[in-house]
Amino acid sequence: MKEKPQQTGFKVAAYLNMAADFTHNFTDGLAIGASYLAGSTIGLVTTITVLVHEVPHEIGDFAIL
Secondary structure (H helix, E strand, O other), X not given: XXXXXXXHHHHHHHHHHHHHHHHHHHHHHHHHHHHHXXXXXXXXXXXXXXXXXXXXXXXXXXXHO
8 A cells, every 4th residue: 555645845835824924914013013103093094904905815825724
């Protein structure tokens, strides 16, 4: 009986996606924090913009993983 080869390429892609997602979310947080330092209105607009941007981004990540 032959053994199934392990899917190491899939695991590597998943870990790379998670690392990229962490970096992306970290920089989003920095942008939101910096925008609130500029003013509450700018901070609110930036927060809404990032949230609207993150919905399709996270759906894409879910499809990959």
